[in-house]
Amino acid sequence: MAGNTRRPGATRKAGTKKGAQVGTGGHGRKALQGKGPTPKAEDRTYHVAYKRKQEAERRKAAEARKGAAKGVARGTRRATDGAEVVAGRNAVLEALRTDVPVTALHVASRIDHDDRTREILQIAAGRGLALLETTKPELDRLTDGQVHQGVAVQVPPYEYADVDDLLDAAEVSGRPALIVALDGVTDPRNLGAVLRSAGAFGAHGVLVPERRAAGVTASAWKVSAGAAAHVPVARATNLTRALAELKKAGCFVVGLDGGGDTEVGDLQLATEPLVLVVGSEGKGLSRLVRESCDVVASIPIDDAAVESLNAGVAAGITLYEVAKARRAES
Incomplete structure (x- = not known):
């Protein structure tokens, strides 16, 4: 019944009467702010999907540990x-x-x-x-x-020598230094072929760049036919600087290129301490390496259809010519 003061809420307490408001004055702003995207079920700690995810990660870690143990025991x-x-x-x-x-x-x-x-x-x-x-x-x-x-x-991983080790090997042999440097050769089979020729014709070692070049891998070992076991391979951080060091040590640097001025068979420096630089089959010698060479020699090719020889073949032919010249002088 209207005016029944016994009904709860029928009367307003003193001082609680709402007055007129102009605008919201910021009232309710917090209620309007979003709470961001709803987290995935697997990211909610109270959700069953979160517990499943944790269990799956524990199983995966256990399997990884089990596989690692097998690897140590059985050589994986x-x-x-x-x-x-x-x-x-x-x-x-x-x-x-x-x-x-x-x-x-x-x-x-x-x-x-x-x-x-x-x-x-x-x-x-x-x-x-x-x-x-x-x-x-x-x-x-x-x-x-x-x-x-x-x-x-x-x-096992190959243990590379230093440039000084190649010079030491030449000094111990009592013969003028003979080193093969590879510029931009990326095929390990070519490196293996160079090692094989180096071993056959008395070279004291092979020099390769540390980056963007073939290393002594299992493929190189196989192609070298065992020569990698006794012909040292040195790695240089910068091939141009390494060639400069070899020149300071008394070596002449001869680059191999199809447009060389001298044929390898007529190389006058063959009996001197020598570094033969072989470029990649496609690009040949790089500009800086070519500028470091004392002489640029070429291998004459009869068939014009054959533009170039690969690094392994070119190194083998040149090493043979150098060895022949040295035998003739001795």
Whole structure:
């Protein structure tokens, strides 16, 4: 009933009467502000999706630890520490035949042996190599999916020499220094071929840049036919500066280029301390390296259709001509 003062809320307390307001004066502004996008369910700590995510991450971490333990025990890629892996029966047999410094031999636990695998095991036993019986899935991981045919070997990282080491090797030999420098050669097979020729014709070492150049990998070891074991390879941070150091030490620098003024067979400096610089097949010698050369020599080619020779072939021909000139003088 109207005017019934017993009904709760029917009367207004003193001092609570609302007066007229002009504008909001900021009243309600906070209520109008947004709270941002709603977090994903997996990011809300109270949500079941968050608990599932945490559990999945724990399982993944446990599997990673388990895989790491297998790697240490059985020689998977984690245990290689930068080592190269050679896979396949022919490749492994060739690596062992040419005295590549193998540290471990992996053989599948259930492998069908043939003449190649029998010879592999025989060489490994003779060299005292660690023989690791490995499952096929582990071999697949170790070789990054290569066709391994049940066998793979690990090759340790190569220990590079310094430029001074090459000069020391020349001094010990009692012969004028003969060093091959590679400028922009990125194919390790070309490096391997250069090492093979360097070993055959008495070079004291090979010099390569530290960046944008081929290093001594398993492929280089194989192509070198064992020469990488006794021909030192030095790395230079800056090839141009390294050539300048060699010139200060008394070496003449001869670059190989198709447009050279002198043919390698007529090279007058062949009997002097010498650095032969071989450029890449495509670009040849870089500008700064070419400017560092005392002489630029060329290899005559009869067939005009052949524009250039690859680094391995060019180095082999030039080293042969230098060795022939030195034999003639002695």
